[in-house]
Amino acid sequence: MRLTTKIVLGIVISLFLLSFGAIIIISFIAVKENSNLNTPEISQENIIPVNIEPFQTIWIDQVPMQDERYMYLKGTIRLKPVINPDERNKLFLPEELLRFTNIISSNDTLIIRLKMDELYEKYVTSRVPNHLVYMIEGFNFFIHTNTVDVISDMIGIQVDVRNIKTDKIKIQANGAIAIDSCQTNLIAPCMRNSPNQFLLKNSQVKELNIDLDQIGNTWIIENCDIEVENLTGSNKHSVSLPKSEAKLMHWMPKNKDAQLTVTLYGDTARVEFP
Numbered sequence: 001m002r003l004t005t006k007i008v009l010g011i012v013i014s015l016f017l018l019s020f021g022a023i024i025i026i027s028f029i030a031v032k033e034n035s036n037l038n039t040p041e042i043s044q045e046n047i048i049p050v051n052i053e054p055f056q057t058i059w060i061d062q063v064p065m066q067d068e069r070y071m072y073l074k075g076t077i078r079l080k081p082v083i084n085p086d087e088r089n090k091l092f093l094p095e096e097l098l099r100f101t102n103i104i105s106s107n108d109t110l111i112i113r114l115k116m117d118e119l120y121e122k123y124v125t126s127r128v129p130n131h132l133v134y135m136i137e138g139f140n141f142f143i144h145t146n147t148v149d150v151i152s153d154m155i156g157i158q159v160d161v162r163n164i165k166t167d168k169i170k171i172q173a174n175g176a177i178a179i180d181s182c183q184t185n186l187i188a189p190c191m192r193n194s195p196n197q198f199l200l201k202n203s204q205v206k207e208l209n210i211d212l213d214q215i216g217n218t219w220i221i222e223n224c225d226i227e228v229e230n231l232t233g234s235n236k237h238s239v240s241l242p243k244s245e246a247k248l249m250h251w252m253p254k255n256k257d258a259q260l261t262v263t264l265y266g267d268t269a270r271v272e273f274p
Contacts, residue, residue: 040123042138046095053089055110059151062114072156075139079161087144191215212237234258
């Protein structure tokens with residue numbers, strides 16, 4: 001190997017080692033900064049009701065922050081059947097959280113809009129220079145109703161539906177969706193391109209509508225009785241269909257380029273083409 005080649009190679013290796021070392025140091029500093037941040041939580045001591053009887057849809061939204069900061073809100077929207085008459089058509093949330101919301105009615109929709117800047121000023125007390133992402137816990141909502149039509153624009157807030165018997169379950173969410181032990185004619189989840197998971201289990205469903213452009217491969221079905229599974233999409237998709245997941249599957253492409261690859265599991269299967 002020529003001397004000049006050795007010198008050039010040595011310089012390249014040295015630069016690589018220096019860059020690698022810098023990355024490790026920066027990562028260590030970032031982890032240390034994050035570990036020093038306390039995660040504040042909304043007080044859950046006093047849970048109060050909001051009447052939702054006149055509305056068909058509950059929409060949990062946010063007022064955008066004024067600068068480049070971002071807050072990751074952690075919590076759950078829980079939908080439960082009405083057991084106590086005093087709970088009928090009520091949404092319960094922490095009283096402390098209610099202080100930081102605007103409640104707006106728009107036709108048949110009730111909008112609960114979180115005031116992000118005020119939440120930041122109140123709860124983010126441990127701040128690091130140039131650190132733009134913070135987390136707050138305790139964003140919990142409890143809805144007692146048999147009508148399930150929920151929209152959530154909050155990435156960290158998951159939607160949990162359990163033990164409800166209703167005509168339809170329509171959920172649009174940026175967080176995870178879990179439906180357990182429900183009986184309904186229609187389930188239509190929309191994940192809004194979220195990487196979170198849609199889970200359906202222990203439920204009886206006549207029609208399940210899945211838009212693969214919005215959910216992709218992040219959905220799981222366990223121990224369900226589904227009459228018809230309607231799939232749609234505009235890209236190339238692949239799904240696995242375990243035995244008895246659905247009695248009938250429909251594929252409805254959005255355009256001529258859409259493709260669906262299906263892997264079938266089970267003893268026998270019947271495929272029909274219209």
